[in-house]
Amino acid sequence: MTENYKLVATSAAGIESLVSRELKELGIENKIDDNSRVLFSGNNETIALANLWLRTADRVKIIVGEFEANTFEELFQGVLALNWQDYLPLGYAFPVTKAKSVKSTLHNEPSIQAITKKAIVKKLQTHFHRPDGVPLIENGPVVPIEVSIHKNKATILIDTSGESLFKRGYRIDKGGAPIKENMAASIIMLTNWRVNMKRPFVDPTCGSGTFPIEAAMIARNIAPGLRRNFICEEWNWFGKDTFNKLRAEAKGKINKDIELDISGFDIDGRMVEIAKENAKVAGVYDDINFKQMRLQDFHTDKEDGVIVSNPPYGERLLKFEDVKVLYKEMGEVFRPLTTWSKYILTSDLMFEEKYGQKATKKRKLYNGTLRVDLYQYFGKRK
Numbered sequence: 001m002t003e004n005y006k007l008v009a010t011s012a013a014g015i016e017s018l019v020s021r022e023l024k025e026l027g028i029e030n031k032i033d034d035n036s037r038v039l040f041s042g043n044n045e046t047i048a049l050a051n052l053w054l055r056t057a058d059r060v061k062i063i064v065g066e067f068e069a070n071t072f073e074e075l076f077q078g079v080l081a082l083n084w085q086d087y088l089p090l091g092y093a094f095p096v097t098k099a100k101s102v103k104s105t106l107h108n109e110p111s112i113q114a115i116t117k118k119a120i121v122k123k124l125q126t127h128f129h130r131p132d133g134v135p136l137i138e139n140g141p142v143v144p145i146e147v148s149i150h151k152n153k154a155t156i157l158i159d160t161s162g163e164s165l166f167k168r169g170y171r172i173d174k175g176g177a178p179i180k181e182n183m184a185a186s187i188i189m190l191t192n193w194r195v196n197m198k199r200p201f202v203d204p205t206c207g208s209g210t211f212p213i214e215a216a217m218i219a220r221n222i223a224p225g226l227r228r229n230f231i232c233e234e235w236n237w238f239g240k241d242t243f244n245k246l247r248a249e250a251k252g253k254i255n256k257d258i259e260l261d262i263s264g265f266d267i268d269g270r271m272v273e274i275a276k277e278n279a280k281v282a283g284v285y286d287d288i289n290f291k292q293m294r295l296q297d298f299h300t301d302k303e304d305g306v307i308v309s310n311p312p313y314g315e316r317l318l319k320f321e322d323v324k325v326l327y328k329e330m331g332e333v334f335r336p337l338t339t340w341s342k343y344i345l346t347s348d349l350m351f352e353e354k355y356g357q358k359a360t361k362k363r364k365l366y367n368g369t370l371r372v373d374l375y376q377y378f379g380k381r382k
Helices: 016-025 044-053 072-082 109-127 183-187 212-219 242-253 270-283 318-334 351-355
Strands: 005-008 038-042 057-068 098-103 145-150 155-160 201-203 263-266 288-292 306-309 341-346 360-367 371-375
Touching: 016 038, 016 183, 038 044, 038 072, 038 263, 044 057, 044 242, 057 072, 072 109, 072 155, 098 371, 109 145, 145 351, 183 212, 183 360, 212 263, 212 270, 212 288, 212 306, 263 270, 318 351, 341 351, 351 371
Parallel strands: 098 145, 201 263, 201 306, 263 288, 306 341
Antiparallel strands: 005 038, 005 057, 057 155, 145 155, 341 371, 360 371
16 A cells, blocks of 8 residues: 555644644644644654654544545445555454534434445455455454544544543543643643743642643653554554654653753642652653642742643532632732743633733633633743
8 A cells, every 4th residue: 555644633622733833843744724634644654753742632643535425425435435445454343433524414423424334344345355245354453434524525534543642651540630631731832931941840730740741751852652552553554663663763862861840739649649650650750849739838939930730620620719719829829920931721711800910811722622721921031
């Protein structure tokens, strides 16, 4: 088969530009299309490189084909025409795991999945000379298929990642409703700490430690996918050799020399212990000062630092009055730190009022399906 795939890296809404920037830093040319998809092309090594190194993306997918589909017959014929024999050796499992339809004539997603599956089966039965009516055995490696229909244009995809890229493999425990690792990395990349990673970095509500751990991994240049596997490694036309080669190279690129000043505090001692264990697995335990401490007790003589915080909200919400008090105290504790920049993520639209100060800048993001805002307070330059 040809190794010149059309590829897409998916991400949460509002993060596309960061994914695009990461790909460029990896030497992979790309573009963001009108549907906010980050598109690029390449071979098996490109796929492995993107899966291994992208901190902000959700998944890396192969676009098998795109075509107009106004009817189920057009969908069936469009899927049937694709070169499934290149991706699905006999015996491989190929579940149609997801169908999504937006502003399209075809909107029954279970039916879209069923028709897609039927067309792929038909193609493989013909290619492998199997009689109609005899089910194909699917007991081999799994190749997940997805269908996206937008304004009657169908896109058929193969997911190469398997589990979402936010699953780095270091989280042994997480506590209640933690921020996803790729969202945490995205927020860190939106801060001015990225310009000088020797500056102090503090998360005063660190929970299971995601922000400090991701910060340390970024500073050390530890590939986020180094401690996990990807579903495409099981496919015989892809294999493990490409990943093993890139993993060996990634280990050699870890920056062991930079001196870091990263801290994570939380009022819950159990969460602090979980954060420490997660940091050990991630290989950054010695880079982070974790400590049980109330936010109200945080003070420092250091200057020009960066605070990143994801205080309780949504499913993690405290009682209304408790949240109001927490945000007010947060404002009182942070305000004297005039040279520090603060980045606070919350879904509370009244945050600025409770915090007691209007943000320098605000950015709308999505943590899963929950709309959140990143309130940014820039410190004074020394």
